[in-house]
Amino acid sequence: xxxxxxxxxxxxxxxxxxxxxxxxxxxxxxxxxxxxxxxxxxxxxxxxxxxxxxxxxxxxxxxxxxxxxxxxxxxxxxxxxxxxxxxxxxxxxxxxxxxxxxxxxxxxxxxxxxxxxxxxxxxxxxxxxxxxxxxxxxxxxxxxxxxxxxxxxxxxxxxxxxxxxxxxxxxxxxxxxxxxxxxxxxxxxx
Numbered sequence: 001x002x003x004x005x006x007x008x009x010x011x012x013x014x015x016x017x018x019x020x021x022x023x024x025x026x027x028x029x030x031x032x033x034x035x036x037x038x039x040x041x042x043x044x045x046x047x048x049x050x051x052x053x054x055x056x057x058x059x060x061x062x063x064x065x066x067x068x069x070x071x072x073x074x075x076x077x078x079x080x081x082x083x084x085x086x087x088x089x090x091x092x093x094x095x096x097x098x099x100x101x102x103x104x105x106x107x108x109x110x111x112x113x114x115x116x117x118x119x120x121x122x123x124x125x126x127x128x129x130x131x132x133x134x135x136x137x138x139x140x141x142x143x144x145x146x147x148x149x150x151x152x153x154x155x156x157x158x159x160x161x162x163x164x165x166x167x168x169x170x171x172x173x174x175x176x177x178x179x180x181x182x183x184x185x186x187x188x189x190x
Contacts, residue, residue, distance in 0.1 A: 001025065001188075004032055006052040006066035011148040012177070019172055019181050024188065032060055045070050045082055046129060049120035057122040065121040065184060069177060071150050073101070073138060075110040084150070094149050101138065102153065111138040115154065115176035119184055128187065132179030147171065 004027045007013055017026050029035070038055050040048040045068040052066030070081040080087035080101065088096035105111060112135075119130040135157045142152035144164030151163035156174055163171050172178035 002027060002063070003188075004029070004056055004060070004062050004064040006038070006056045006064055009148075012067070015168060015172060015177065016181055018168065019178065020185060021189065027062075029056075032056075032062065034060065040068065040082075043082060045116060045118040046120070046131075048082065049118045049129070050127070053120040053122045053127070063121075063123050065119055067117055067119045067177065067180065069115060069117040071101075071154070072114050072116060073105070074112040075108050076104060098142065098150060098153050101150070102140070105138055105140075111140075112136075113138050113154065115150075117176040117180040119180045121184060121187070123188075130180045130183040130187070132176040132181070132183065134174060134176040134179065 001023060002025045005013060005016055006029060008029055013026070013028055020026055034056065036055075038052050040051060042048045042051055048068035049066045052068075053064050056062060056064040056066070068082070070084045072078040072081050080097070084097070086092040088100040114133050114135045117132045121128045121130070136155050137157075139153045139155050139162060142164070143162040144152050144166075146166065146168070147164040153162065155162050163175065
């Protein structure tokens with residue numbers, strides 16, 4: 001089965017490819033010659049995943065899934081949430097986003113947070129949603145060199161290391177995206 005993952009993020013693509021069975025050929029947006037900037041205008045993670053999946057399905061007539069992920073910090077009332085990727089404004093990048101978050105949490109004792117991923121799958125004319133949550137806390141400084149995004153400052157519950165200190169295999173077993181993708185994979189195997 002061919003399935004498009006509506007992303008340009010090569011890190012996410014590599015993470016997901018490792019989790020899918022060999023029977024599924026994963027295609028990127030580049031593989032289908034989609035270089036459009038799909039605007040994520042929804043106010044929820046689910047909404048943005050639906051926007052992206054619907055865009056690809058409608059324009060290219062292909063089975064597709066898309067995700068959106070947010071880091072939700074308890075003491076910031078769930079921020080940065082749906083705005084996680086562009087939290088620091090322009091230029092929004094991982095380093096600027098982490099610095100803004102660390103600055104906002106400076107002196108804050110409640111550093112509880114969770115990563116949440118929502119996936120929308122458009123398959124053979126039907127739509128399905130899958131979610132994954134990983135609870136943890138925001139560290140006071142970056143730790144580790146692996147991963148991407150907020151990984152160096154997020155320590156999952158029950159672990160003594162950040163996502164950026166884990167191998168991709170370790171992270172995929174417990175991460176928000178890993179849990180959501182596993183639900184997707186289990187569904188596709190049926």
